[in-house]
Amino acid sequence: MTHTRETTLEINLPAIKHNYNLLKGKIKPTTKFMAVVKAYAYGSDAPKIAIFLEKLGVDYFAVAYTDEGIALRNAGITKPILVLHPLPVHFNEIINYRLEPSLYSFNVLEVFLEAAKNEKEYPIHLKFNTGLNRLGFVKMDIALISGKLLHQKNVYVASVFSHLGASEDLNEKDFTMRQILSFKEIKASLAEKFSHKPLYHLLNTSGILNYTTSAQFDMVRSGIGLYGFGNDAQYDALFKTVLSLKSVISQIHNIAPGNSIGYNQGHIADKAMKTATIPLGHADGIGRQYGKGKAHVTIHGHKCPIVGNVCMDMLMVDVSEVQCKEGDEVLVFGKSPTAGEFAATAGTISYELIAGISQRVRRKIITH
Ligand SMILES: *Cc1c(COP(=O)(O)O)cnc(C)c1O
Numbered sequence: 001m002t003h004t005r006e007t008t009l010e011i012n013l014p015a016i017k018h019n020y021n022l023l024k025g026k027i028k029p030t031t032k033f034m035a036v037v038k039a040y041a042y043g044s045d046a047p048k049i050a051i052f053l054e055k056l057g058v059d060y061f062a063v064a065y066t067d068e069g070i071a072l073r074n075a076g077i078t079k080p081i082l083v084l085h086p087l088p089v090h091f092n093e094i095i096n097y098r099l100e101p102s103l104y105s106f107n108v109l110e111v112f113l114e115a116a117k118n119e120k121e122y123p124i125h126l127k128f129n130t131g132l133n134r135l136g137f138v139k140m141d142i143a144l145i146s147g148k149l150l151h152q153k154n155v156y157v158a159s160v161f162s163h164l165g166a167s168e169d170l171n172e173k174d175f176t177m178r179q180i181l182s183f184k185e186i187k188a189s190l191a192e193k194f195s196h197k198p199l200y201h202l203l204n205t206s207g208i209l210n211y212t213t214s215a216q217f218d219m220v221r222s223g224i225g226l227y228g229f230g231n232d233a234q235y236d237a238l239f240k241t242v243l244s245l246k247s248v249i250s251q252i253h254n255i256a257p258g259n260s261i262g263y264n265q266g267h268i269a270d271k272a273m274k275t276a277t278i279p280l281g282h283a284d285g286i287g288r289q290y291g292k293g294k295a296h297v298t299i300h301g302h303k304c305p306i307v308g309n310v311c312m313d314m315l316m317v318d319v320s321e322v323q324c325k326e327g328d329e330v331l332v333f334g335k336s337p338t339a340g341e342f343a344a345t346a347g348t349i350s351y352e353l354i355a356g357i358s359q360r361v362r363r364k365i366i367t368h
Helices: 012-026 038-043 046-056 066-074 088-096 106-115 139-149 170-190 205-211 339-344 350-356
Strands: 007-012 032-036 060-063 081-083 100-103 120-128 153-159 199-201 219-223 243-247 251-255 271-276 296-297 302-307 313-319 329-333 362-366
Touching: 007 012, 007 100, 012 032, 012 046, 012 205, 012 362, 032 199, 038 046, 038 066, 038 251, 038 350, 046 066, 060 066, 060 362, 066 088, 088 100, 088 106, 100 106, 106 139, 120 219, 170 205, 199 219, 205 219, 296 313, 329 339, 339 350
Parallel strands: 007 362, 032 060, 032 219, 060 081, 081 100, 100 120, 120 153, 153 199
Antiparallel strands: 007 243, 243 329, 251 271, 271 313, 296 302, 296 329, 302 313
């Protein structure tokens, strides 16, 4: 493989295929699969990944916001796209681009019904809150919801869903089981309310891994698993690495004892040391919390801790013990350390690190 010559996020499509097949293998062949490609496909490249996943046969896509759905339509995606968190100001665009809104409150339901008053059976999705307390109707709302939807032909309920708040943490199994029970109650009280049967769905990636027998319903929604993370060492090992962030050494400095490195003298050399400057900073998604020795990058297989404060466009690492030169390749995260391991050095998680890799970083698609 050719050497990286600039900061690059490599996106490995065969690894996505492996992860997709792994997740599909956990569910019944009849269960539909919704691929979550919100936030630039977790910081990677939503159009390219969605096109790839559409060919692999996913049934549905999900994004968080309307613009993300429009970008997928503009890229040629024809499968249904659920917008998880649409805002009323975008309802006309939602309809123009044939996106499908998640409706989570009476206010958004009313506004959408008005926006869709010239439509025929426009697909909508009802989001229920079963414990996350973030977005969603509650079970008590059902009578009023069905009253509003009865005797109108402008929209139809394509699906009913909720979201688990702790599916990755088996210490919180009781909480999750209560959410599952609550969703089953919602499903039971919605039965017979609509002229057709909507799809029901609850599980995210960790839900698929931990609760697939008790709560699979008609569809599952997976994001992080497709990108290679199972939120648990045992599951992580089954997934393949999709995203690798690489960079290069821009310059090497020899620092005399007593001299400082970076803004605000973030590090003061207590002995002679050698540093490498890397063209990657907090504007690229590697925040200041990784500085001051918390995280390291890997150069020629050696761990090189970040010294001092991460700058906007650069960071400096300690290469005192490493034979290296300007232009040499730097691995930030990938197979080892994984993005999850790198994130953990600053007390955060894979989701935050990868979704935060900014659009300034060049993406490179690896196809084989
Ligand atoms: C982001 C999101 C998902 C995907 O979760 P993963 O843990 O990445 O699989 C599923 N459902 C909803 C409602 C989400 O917001």
